[in-house]
Amino acid sequence: MEKELNEEVLLPTDTFASEIDAGLSASPKAISSRYFYDAEGDRLFQKIMQLDEYYLSRAEYAIFKEHKELLLQYFADQRTAFHLMEFGAGDGWKTKVLLRHFIEQHAKFDYRPIDISGNVLQELESSLKTELPSLQVQGMEGEYFEVLNQMQKTDGQRKVVLFLGSNIGNFRQHQAISFLSSLRASLNQGDMVLIGFDMKKDPHVIRNAYDDASGVTRDFNMNLLKRLNIELGANFDLTKFKHYQSYDPQSGECRSYLISLAEQEVTMQAIGVSYYFKKWEPIHVEISRKFDFETINELAASSGFGVVKNLQDTDEYFTDSLWVAT
Numbered sequence: 001m002e003k004e005l006n007e008e009v010l011l012p013t014d015t016f017a018s019e020i021d022a023g024l025s026a027s028p029k030a031i032s033s034r035y036f037y038d039a040e041g042d043r044l045f046q047k048i049m050q051l052d053e054y055y056l057s058r059a060e061y062a063i064f065k066e067h068k069e070l071l072l073q074y075f076a077d078q079r080t081a082f083h084l085m086e087f088g089a090g091d092g093w094k095t096k097v098l099l100r101h102f103i104e105q106h107a108k109f110d111y112r113p114i115d116i117s118g119n120v121l122q123e124l125e126s127s128l129k130t131e132l133p134s135l136q137v138q139g140m141e142g143e144y145f146e147v148l149n150q151m152q153k154t155d156g157q158r159k160v161v162l163f164l165g166s167n168i169g170n171f172r173q174h175q176a177i178s179f180l181s182s183l184r185a186s187l188n189q190g191d192m193v194l195i196g197f198d199m200k201k202d203p204h205v206i207r208n209a210y211d212d213a214s215g216v217t218r219d220f221n222m223n224l225l226k227r228l229n230i231e232l233g234a235n236f237d238l239t240k241f242k243h244y245q246s247y248d249p250q251s252g253e254c255r256s257y258l259i260s261l262a263e264q265e266v267t268m269q270a271i272g273v274s275y276y277f278k279k280w281e282p283i284h285v286e287i288s289r290k291f292d293f294e295t296i297n298e299l300a301a302s303s304g305f306g307v308v309k310n311l312q313d314t315d316e317y318f319t320d321s322l323w324v325a326t
Contacts, residue, residue, distance in 0.1 A: 017232055017270050024268075024275045024283070031224060033170060033256075033286040038227045044220040051216060053208040056166055057094065059318035060196055064097040067311045067320075072102055074308060074322055075160045075192065081108035083151070086162040087144050089113035092124050094164060099132055110136035114147050148186035159191040166198035166318070168299075169289040180303035187325045193305065197291040197319045203249045205317075206290060210254055211245040218243040221256055221285060233269030240264055244282070252290035257282040296321050 016035070023031045037045070049057045064071075075082055084102075089095055092113070102109055111128070115121050121139035128137050140147045151159065161183065168176055183193065210217055221243045225236040244257045260277035267274040293310065296319070300307050305323035312319050 017268070020228065020232065021268070021271055021273055024266075025273075028282065028284060029275075029277075030284040035227065036220065036224055036285075038223070038231075040223050040226065041220065044216060044223060047216045048212070048220060051212050051214070053212045055205070055209060055315075055317050056198055059313040059315065060164060060320060061094050061097065062313045063311050063318065063320050064094055066313075068098055068101040069105075070309075070311070071098060071194070071322070072105060072107055075102075075158075076107050076109065077158075079108070080158060082158040082160050083112055084109050084160050084162065085112045085114060085140075085148070086164070087114055088167070089115065089124055089162075090120070092128065095162065096128075096131065099128075099135060103132060103134055110138060112138050112140050114140045114142070114144055116141065116143060145182050145186045148183075159187060161187070161191070161193040163193060164196040164320070166196045166288065168195055169198055169291070170287060172287065172289070173295075173299075176299055177302045180299060180305070184304035184325055189325055191325045192308070193323045193325075195321050195323065197296055197321055198288070199312075199317060199319055200249065200252050200290045200292050201317055203247050206254055207245060207247050210247075210256060210288065211243075217245075221258060224285060225258065228268070232271070234266060236266055237264070252292075252295075254288040254290065255284065256286040256288075257284055259283075291319070293319075 020031060020035070023029060048054050075084070084098075086092075086095060092099075095111075099111060113121060113124055118139075118141045121141055125137050125139050128135055148159070148161075163183075168179075171179055187193075222238055222241065225234070225238055225241060228234040229236055240261045241258050242261060244259050245254070246257070247254045260279060260281045260283075262277075263279045264277050265274050266277065296310070297307060300321075300323050304326060306326045308322045308324050310319050310321050
């Protein structure tokens with residue numbers, strides 16, 4: 001679960017409805033985690049990030065605080081200019097640690113957050129104008145690879161792409177390789193990426209991060225059904241579903257489900273379709289994989305990158321892995 005990947009996606013209603021229909025008609029049922037984020041989903045995710053159990057954001061923030069100068073040395077090799085680009089920057093809380101330091105060190109760079117939501121970009125640019133007025137910011141609206149491909153024939157400056165927050169964990173292995181290979185195809189040799197990986201650790205620590213004692217994560221996941229009720233005219237009875245979390249320490253897969261507590265039928269007025277649920281039938285809503293260094297190395301090698309440096313927090317919970325396009 002990471003907001004940077006799962007940022008609110010403002011898709012046309014017909015696309016939203018058709019994807020939900022496909023997921024609820026499938027066997028087993030599944031809904032993409034990108035649909036977690038409406039206004040209430042955003043609010044609840046901010047609460048999750050403040051929970052004691054949710055270590056991910058704090059760990060990556062600590063990495064940036066500790067290694068911001070080292071990262072600048074790698075990004076601006078021999079003080080060359082570079083474009084710092086970020087997929088789904090959100091509110092930029094962690095990235096601002098790097099931006100502020102780079103400005104203080106008079107680095108030659110600009111910052112280009114990429115998002116398909118113009119509203120998200122406007123909010124981020126507005127906050128940066130206030131907090132870091134000297135920063136050169138160019139928000140880039142569109143699909144990630146579409147924007148990168150457009151920049152391939154620009155000024156020849158190095159591109160450094162940030163893909164933070166363990167976003168890569170939302171992909172299965174073959175999906176991750178496909179995504180990263182597409183990323184490599186959009187870059188030039190010598191360009192760099194910094195990717196966040198949540199590492200395998202005590203299974204109880206991982207479970208607690210996605211199933212907190214105060215129930216905020218439960219409310220966050222259940223809000224998905226509320227969103228369907230509001231936006232697509234569904235009639236989910238939230239008292240007949242519960243949040244369930246599992247973690248497999250062998251595969252490193254942390255999975256989130258919404259479980260039907262009764263045999264029931266749910267109708268979605270927006271498309272005039274009803275869905276039958278058996279008692280205890282799950283809707284799979286998220287996968288969040290955890291990694292080890294062997295898997296990180298395999299991903300890099302399989303997608304056209306070389307690992308330059310792995311940076312970790314003091315608890316070794318999280319790794320930001322710096323790769324170069326080979």
